[in-house]
Amino acid sequence: MEITTRSLWTLIHGMGFGALYLLASSGAIVALYRRYSFNAPSQSEPSSDRFLGIYLSIMAALAWLTVLTGTYIIYPWYRATPPKGTVNLGAFPHSLLLSHPATSQWHLIGMEWKEHVAWLVPIAITAAAFIAIKYARDLRNHPQLRSALLGFTAISLFAAGIAGFFGAMLDKNAPVEGGQTIQLVKGELP
Amino acid sequence: MSEQINTISEDSSGLPNGSGAAAILSAGIGSFAVAIFAIAADKYALVKNLFVFYKPTGALSGETTVAILLWLAAWAILDWRWRKRTVSLRRINAVALGLLGLSLLLTFPPIGDLF
Numbered sequence: 001m002e003i004t005t006r007s008l009w010t011l012i013h014g015m016g017f018g019a020l021y022l023l024a025s026s027g028a029i030v031a032l033y034r035r036y037s038f039n040a041p042s043q044s045e046p047s048s049d050r051f052l053g054i055y056l057s058i059m060a061a062l063a064w065l066t067v068l069t070g071t072y073i074i075y076p077w078y079r080a081t082p083p084k085g086t087v088n089l090g091a092f093p094h095s096l097l098l099s100h101p102a103t104s105q106w107h108l109i110g111m112e113w114k115e116h117v118a119w120l121v122p123i124a125i126t127a128a129a130f131i132a133i134k135y136a137r138d139l140r141n142h143p144q145l146r147s148a149l150l151g152f153t154a155i156s157l158f159a160a161g162i163a164g165f166f167g168a169m170l171d172k173n174a175p176v177e178g179g180q181t182i183q184l185v186k187g188e189l190p
Numbered sequence: 191m192s193e194q195i196n197t198i199s200e201d202s203s204g205l206p207n208g209s210g211a212a213a214i215l216s217a218g219i220g221s222f223a224v225a226i227f228a229i230a231a232d233k234y235a236l237v238k239n240l241f242v243f244y245k246p247t248g249a250l251s252g253e254t255t256v257a258i259l260l261w262l263a264a265w266a267i268l269d270w271r272w273r274k275r276t277v278s279l280r281r282i283n284a285v286a287l288g289l290l291g292l293s294l295l296l297t298f299p300p301i302g303d304l305f
Contacts (some may be wrong), residue, residue: 017266045257061216067254070252071247071251071254072244072246072247075247076246077246079246079247079248080246080247083193106210108299109298109299112299113297113299115250116224116228116250116297117226117293117294117297117298119221119224120221120224120290120293120294120297121256123217123220123221123224123261124217124290125219125277126217127214127216127217128208130213131210131213132206134209134210134213135205135210137206138204141204142205142207142210142279144207144279144280144283145207145210145214145279147283148214148267148279148283148286148287150288151283151287152214152287152290153215154250155287155290155291155294158294159294162294164201188243
């Protein structure tokens, strides 16, 4: 059982930071809604207010790690230009996708959208985390700030969902492969 | 004016809402900048070349770096101006969420390519 270093980084980026962000943000939306809905109890523990700030800060860290690994580690491998005369484009996902009409739109729409929309996520969730930490218990007195907190978290989930969906589909159609091979488990013939 | 008074009474508490408003509006500005820079780099070769801060990543490196710097600068300036004030958050929320929504749409290539 083996994995290449590029595949490992793709896993860390998508299945690690990205998927964890999606799980965390859906949880955050439910928690925020329950916490600040009209039927919620009027008082909460101070530790619970602190927890919300810490939780959103961890989400912000995950979002930054996702976009930074995606943009500066994986994207250069994805968009590398093949040397002239290269027949096997397997190591050049961008060129591989564009080489066939059936796959070109995965790049022209999928990657082009993903590479930009993903950057909205850390911006939105960092603002949300700042509000949760700064106002903490006082958020109960600021209905408009609560609305913004929920709205920003929801939009960040939507943007992350778009990036995650296209990331998964791009990886199915033209995976980023190559680099050193890491042997995870030594195999035996059955 | 009446909206401003309503908002102030709605959001009245120990902490003024100015810092939160600054974070909200600047996030909208930063997001919108990502979308605008992406469209500009796609449309103009000169802009695209100017945004190549890190060659392996291409123009995406400059588009996002400049947008992040703009976002942080807007945040710092707005926070400095509003931190001790209670502002009309209803309008600021609408503008910021509108900018975020527009950014989602404008980064979608078939829409971004219309410009």
